[in-house]
Amino acid sequence: MADESTSDSETFAGALRRALDHRGLTLTAVHALLADHGNPISIATLSYWRSGQRRPEAAASLSAVDDLEQILGLDPGSLSSLVNPTARLGVQPEPLVPFEERARRETEETFAALAAAAQADIREISTHMTAYTHRDGSVDRTEFVSVVQVVRGVVTELPLIDVAPEETDAMSRILDVVGGRLVREYRHPGRLVSGIVIELDEPATAGSTFTLQFTEQLPxxxxxxxSAWHATARPTKETLIRVVFPEGADPDWCEEYVESDTGDEVWAQRAxxxxxxxxxxxxxxxxxxLGIRWGGS
Incomplete structure (x- = not known):
């Protein structure tokens, strides 16, 4: 049932009724158009959605909502952002920037300078990263593939932060972005933290996921x-870090390590x-x- 404490103008049902009235479409006509899009939602289900007795929940229903926005001439996310994702997402902890005090402060200042979307709106589902090293053991480039879920609202871009090993004027380059494009970058005056913003190819709405792939090239x-590490502000289903060394240039030592959400090291073991x-x-x-670090070669 619809939440009686929510005004009609804020509900999915209310928005759907207004859009149907504006376009002058019957549920029978919408049913036929959805079927043409490969989403054969029944007229009875559409009636439940319009009345507020039910909301879209299953994957097929959420896909139909995306098609409804096109059929009714609405902006992306106009309807899907009103589908309450709470039941599917569960209770989401507040995101925590997992760095020591200076890096945490400069990260937050970098997010602000980038006018970046709130981290509270997203959570990582999985991140796979592969770092490739030079023969001297230093990192050459890192390739990333991430699956991200939208927790609330509509997300159109994703901010990413890099913390250098020491203060520097050099900044990594982002290459080969798949799923979006680089639109902004910023180097913090402290010369330790930098950030970028990738604009998604398509907006992503609450409850949905999107994938990004890109390469970070170090000058x-x-x-x-x-070292190769990944920081996450919320629990994530899967984090995988791989480091590939050149033939005949294995490091003298290599270890896996974990730092807490305050930036304090809590665990390390040989890798x-x-x-x-x-x-x-x-x-x-x-x-x-979560990271891997090494020395010698």
Missing amino acids: RDYPNRR VVHGRIAHAMRHGFGPGV
Whole structure:
């Protein structure tokens, strides 16, 4: 049932009724148009949605809502943002920036300078990152593939933060973005933290997921980084970090480590390099930092 404490203008049912009235479409006509889009939602279900007796829940229903926005000439997210995702998402903890005090402060200032979307609107589902090193052991580039879920509202862009090993004027380059495009970047005056914003190819609404793929290339004048890490502000289903070393350039030592949401190291152990690759993997990890570091070659 619709929430009686919510005004009709704020509900999915209210927005759907107004759009149907504005277009002068019957439920029979909408049913036929949805079927043409590959979403054969029954007239009875559409009637329930219009009256507020039910809301879209299943994946097929949520897909139909996206088609409804097109059929009714609405902006993306106009209806889907009003579908309450709480039951599907569960209770979401507040995001925590998992760095020590200075990096945490400069990260928050960088988010503000980028006019970035609120981290409270999203959560990571999974991140796979692969770092490739030079023969001297320093990181050359890192490839990322992330699946992100929208917790509330409509998300059109994603901010990303980099914390350098030491203060520097050099800044990594973002290449080969798939699923979006780089629109803004910022280097904090403290010269330790930098950030970028990737605009998504399509808006993503509450309860939905999107995927981003990109490469971070470190310039040769970037501080020598012999670590690969990923920070998450909320628990994430899967985090995978891989480090690939050149043939014959295995490090003298390699270890996996974890930092808490305050930036304090809480755990470290030796990591084994198998066939030039070291990896660390966690399920349900966060908030915090998971990483691999190494030395010698």
